[in-house]
Amino acid sequence: MSERFFPDTMPSPVADATTLPWWQAAAEHRLVVQRCAACGHTRLPPSPICPECRSAEASWQQVSGRGEVYTYTIVHRPIAANQPLPTVIAVIALEGAGGVRLISNLVGIDPTAVRIGLPVELVWEDMSADLAIPRFRPRAA
């Protein structure tokens, strides 16, 4: 099992037909973005139809998980028992992902040290045998 940052009490995501492949890739520690087969536009969260060209054909493109903090907030109220506070929620601009951003948590950082533009890298957190959640931590620029 991976390093843990959040307790089991955190609410679990519920996958549907559209998002299931994304969560399956995550369970294998592969961070993917959805790429339109017709126009090449990349997108997250997964959706049935490309917002640029309306094609329903798409594939999954793996990305490195490197990126930088686009924006963030520091949350001081828990949504689950035993949640470590404060919790940093950040929008991560993913490198090599066609401009796609992902909302996640920053871990391994003093919340007062978070800045826009902070270079980060992916760290997987295995919440259970079949659920892994991508979090991010600072990396050397």
Next chain:
Amino acid sequence: MTFREHASRNPRAVMGNKPMTLADHQASPMIADPHRLFDCCLESDGACALVVTTEERARDLAQRPIEILASEQGTPKGFAFGPFTNANVADELYATGACEELANRLYAKAGVGPGDVDVAQIYDHFTGCVLMQLEDYGFCKRGEGGPLVDSGALAWPNGSLPANTHGGSLSEAYIHGLNHVVEGVRALRGDSANPVEGAEVCLVTSAACVPSSAVMLGRR
């Protein structure tokens, strides 16, 4: 603080008898930085209703009718419902309420501009979203929403744009903004708790930073 002060004269306001100073606000717990408890709207049980009918039928009703000058809904590309969707909107929309397109369509349809609005009911789920809407709806330039509010512009009776004359979702009740429409009607009928003298045009907005809508009300 401005909306809370308005609520003090509104007998329906949940927070009507709870005045708030800047110190009270600053002492309230941080929820999600920079929003403190008193930057977040109330959670309320309540109801309100509107009667929408033709001008012809409205003429025979006991209450003075208020005209819907225009209504609009919509969202720029990239916005959608759901917790993970808005992270991918265009850079130039990120620090806005994403209502500027909608606002421009509303003004064009109603045949009025920001300078014609006498009173406004602005959807106040969070205080920050009020500032962004003031910019989106053209009451000030980008980034000047804070200074505009600080100048007292939204305060009844002397501000240039008295807003949320019922106290809003922050201080009257959180009825998902329908109470803002009701207050818009009251503001133009003259039976608001904070009546704006001679008001003829009232803007009522819905939530910012998500797919939204707005209505322009008028009194003939």
